[in-house]
Amino acid sequence: MSDDIIRDLGLLCLGTRLKRLGERLQGETLGMIDEADLTIQPNQCPVIVALHRLGPLSIGELVGTLGISQPAVTRTVGLLTEQGLVEIKRSTEDQRRREVHLTAEGDSFARRADTHLWPVIEAAVTELCTDLKGPLLRQLAEIEDRLDALPLRDHLTAKKEAKAR
């Protein structure tokens, strides 16, 4: 028995467990975003990436590719609009559709993130998940333990140092 009841409850609390770990990872990611001198929230990243890779998308198309609810997309797009990273144009054929485009600033942001931020995050998470094996709960526990031992942003450096020896 650990002192973590969510962990002890196993599959009964899988949803809670996944959510908790996801939020923890996003929180650690936010720190890495700050270090890259970029200003964005973790949840907004997938929207920018989607628009950068797939081109302008309507709200509904974003809902489909992001896998979250339409109101969540509407709000996130609204926030990104306020930040000047995207702009909304009414579709010419169908006046109901709102097409979300990256602005010049948004595109610039996406390019910088593509070269300076995403690779760093992906490498750190990859390192965090190195050699995970076994049942889902086992792997989740291992990730939690590794994060307890070392914050996400330090996993990359840790690996490099280990190799340097």
Added chain:
Amino acid sequence: MSDDIIRDLGLLCLGTRLKRLGERLQGETLGMIDEADLTIQPNQCPVIVALHRLGPLSIGELVGTLGISQPAVTRTVGLLTEQGLVEIKRSTEDQRRREVHLTAEGDSFARRADTHLWPVIEAAVTELCTDLKGPLLRQLAEIEDRLDALPLRDHLTAKKEAKAR
């Protein structure tokens, strides 16, 4: 390339992915709670279980065992208090501590859930996670696919029917 960019981005979006799946599972769980004629939110369940298994706990102790922030615990406890499931007593020795106790109604709720709800949820999630193997992302994708094919609450019945053949 699927039409799910979070999935396509792999480890880069692991946090977002875990959170999304966790929320999905909690959402499906909520449906099962309703079916059991119980009224509670998914996130409140671990608090009830913790108090039922470990006895009265302070806010700080709940923070420790639930692994979430103190303000989150404070609010959840406040909501459970409004619902009459728990009550708060000031500790006699240390006037700063607030001890959270299950009320008679809360205890009754915990007992009912212990026999009628938790086993059902755990069995459904266990069935959902049957024979998962491989890397973390592979297992997550498999869970998502299985949920797409069949809502969580139907996984138990599905298993029983499969066995009956």
Added chain:
DNA sequence: CTCCATTACATAACATGTTATATAACATGT
């Protein structure tokens, strides 16, 4: 026995998710 650091909790401000529902634009059958 005061003064101050620490501890435990509350509160504010914000980030996000969801479901339910309103609204406007399209599409259609008669």
Added chain:
DNA sequence: ACATGTTATATAACATGTTATGTAATGGAG
């Protein structure tokens, strides 16, 4: 053309998480 069903978004109400910070109770140091 018109009434009506469908689709695409917007909005409301609510559930939760976080960080930052305020406040009261403890507990030591001088």
